[in-house]
Amino acid sequence: MKKVYVNEDWCLACHLCEYYCAAANSGAENMIKAFANGNKPIPRIRVEEGSGINFAVQCRHCDVPLCVKSCITGALSVKDGVISCDESRCVGCYTCVLACPYGCIVTSESSKVISKCDLCMKNNNGDPACVKGCPNKAIVLEER
Amino acid sequence: MALNYFQPLFDVIRDKDRCIKCQACARQCANEVHRYDGDLDKMISNSQQCVDCQRCVCICPTSALKIVDNPNKFRNNSNWSQQTMTEVYKQAETGGVLLSAMGNPKEYPVYWDKILLNASQVTNPPIDPLREPMETKVFLGKKPKDVTFNEDGSVNTETTPTLELSTPIMFSAMSYGSISRNAHESLARAATELGIFYNTGEGGLHKDFYQYGANTIVQVASGRFGVFKDYLETGAAIEIKMGQGAKPGIGGHLPGAKILEDVSRTRMIPMGTDAISPAPHHDIYSIEDLRQLVLSLKEATEYKKPVIVKIAAVHNVAAIASGIARSGADIIAIDGYRGGTGAAPTRIRDNVGIPIELALASVDQRLRDEGIRNEVSVVVAGSIRSSSDVVKAIALGADACYIGTAALLALGCHLCRSCQTGKCNWGIATQRPDLVKRLNPNIGYERLVNLVHAWDHEIKEMMGGMGINSVEALRGNRLMLRGIGLNEKELEILGIQHAGQ
């Protein structure tokens, strides 16, 4: 299965992936609208940086997903290897947030439910916005 | 300084309605033009430091940025332009020589744009490159004077070493040091995939790139940086650099700040020392000395590699080329005054040398007049900007072209002409690790391959239109060219007729 991978050699820490991700999952038709009026949609990818090494982190879509195991309502499920969240069933218990070893399940102040990367399955047919937006091919979608 | 005598060259225009304050511009500008101000919760910019490299414009996810010329103007004066005045202010402030980079940007005539190509009509069919074979392979090197025969009467097919190019385009000399490791890797891998050659420049060859040796031309310049046996033996050909179009008559200076560990090892000089290439080769004060170096390099590599001599196009270029053709060199590379550089004194770059079109035309004709055109191949450089420039150069008499600036553009360069600062935002003309990594060679090499493929297709289209199906029939075929808006003397030097004739 194709997954998103990062190559820290080419990550420039421009943080654009966060913005492309946030805009893509905001439901707004473009980035300007997504961020209009002081809106700050939450990205599901985060760039870690420091000591000259940078890389983006988002859900690894683990083969043995601890988040899914820990979910108390069945909101998190695996379909064709992609872990996604049914927000209508999420009760905001945040057990998954504690369980994820990568810190890839994010929360926001404006909404109680969690959000996480689903490889842009819902918003763009599995063509991830972070991969498309990366200016240096540091984030790639590939079979490994 | 309390008083600014000159104003910023550019204005950074930010569309507040579009800006989402993502700060990508601030993170990407090595010149620190953009900054996020938390107190004001907005992006602010310092135009004074902007070099108009367009990196922020390209990276902005909402197209909120524009860099425009600063509309502020000194009082109009046809003699004292704003630029001339600004240069005086700068020099009065610093006491220094003005430095610039890339090619001569002044408004001299571009002869390529005053030459038109022919096409077949009625009496001779154009050839469709999609239907018929169309060939762009060329060989560079000396041709034997006469055919010789083996004892059994068969043709003796041995020749002196040659370079075989899939298309008549090579990447010009750009040293590791003046450009980044990733830029070099992109060029090396592209040359290998394309079946052409790239050129190390005078900075030696990084060990990691020895694997691309079969497509590498190794340069020997006046500083002799990085030259040793393995280096010479690794390259497919050796180029002696006598001059460079952007700065004929002067040497080079790579500041110590750019001589970091890898560059220092590759150049074989201590870290942090300035790398100074002398103006002349101090063992070449005349043509007979050049012959000795040509032959020494051949001796050192057992006569297995062609030797190229690269010169800047200067006033008596034809006579110099004739001397080189008799020096034992296999290929002459001529670099016109619009050729690029990583750093040159502005006055030299903008005022010394001649256009490559005229230099090429007179060299080719001179070598033919002397009957020695086959002694050498002629490669031209110094602002070959498109496939039509390549076609025109070949029709004027070149065997192949070197492209430098066009290759850098493919890698992202926007010709801000600030290479000398070492703060290239595109990761090309810099050694700063955080900037170098902006040029991902996996992307870079592919873009170079695309560029050359595109040009090759276009060359084939133009040749097909002329009814020519192999590039050798285009070489020196000046009948395929006509001048437009040129005077008698220019036409005479170019050896072409005017449009309508």
Place this chain on the structure above:
Amino acid sequence: MLEKEGQVRIPAGCAISGFISRDGNRICGDKIVKSISYMHDRSNGLGGGFAGYGIYPEYKDQYAFHIFYDSNESRVETERFLDRHFDVVNLSRIPTKKHPRITNEPLIWRYFVTPLPTKLAASQLDEREFVAQCVININDRINGAYVFSSGKNMGVFKAVGYPEDVGEFYRLDEYAGYAWTAHGRYPTNTPGWWGGAHPFALLDYTIVHNGEISSYDANRRYIEMYGYKCNLLTDTEVITYIFDFLNRKQKLSFEDIAKIIAAPFWSEIDSGKFSESEKQKLKYFRNVFSSLLITGPFSIILGFDGGLMALNDRLKLRSMVAAEKDDMVYLASEECAIRAICPVVDRIWSPRGGEPIIVKLNEKK
């Protein structure tokens, strides 16, 4: 005023025809006239000509110079030049017949000459090179004089007009030779100059050519490095010089010359159809003689001492047909020109682009 040949480059379409008796039987010139006349519509009356081989058996050891003069002055000057360099064994006007459609003829003279031994020795050249240089000299330097034929035991006859009229004008029915070639011209722009008609000749090499080569200036500028002067700016002239250079000076066979001027494509060379040594040779030719590759459409018949060679460009952009009957080989732009003089043939075929047909006289039994 219209410029004449040599002042302006004139493209032309054409008809060509030729035949050879491999046994060396001498065939009357009226036959070639008949052959070319069947392709009347491929010419436009602005040039026609013929080359005959084996037509001067009585002077077979002398070079036969056919010269056009604009005036008596140029004749006198040329004859002075000839006297200084050659032993002139015989000279006369070339016999012609008045013809209503052939007008404005220049003075047409014929000389049978041998180089003066002292001059030849002093020049340090071989005999053929000496003669070639003298011919190039006259054509280049003497105003109004033009040597249009200069080989041994062969001759070129050409004029402005339709080829069949030119044949009658020169009374070709009074000549007989083992090989003939003919040319009818369709230039697109010319006032018509007799020297510009074809065949073009140097020594015993003659070329009749149909086509317009796109490599012209590349070929011209290369060959001019070797002492040739392309004064006429025609394809035929440069092709003749290329043959002279490669065959006489570089000593390459006609088969190899075809591999240079109509070189196989790289895709073919690399296809594995050639032996390794042949591949090496083809690569060598394309490298060393790259500037002699001829592109654009052409079909040519080369006449030389003892044979004919026919060749098409490598894409075969011009028509050419070949036929055999007993010891005869026929070559022509169109089949009709062959059937007109040999209605029943043993074999008739269309040679492929770049594939030469080389026919030589059989060894004397």
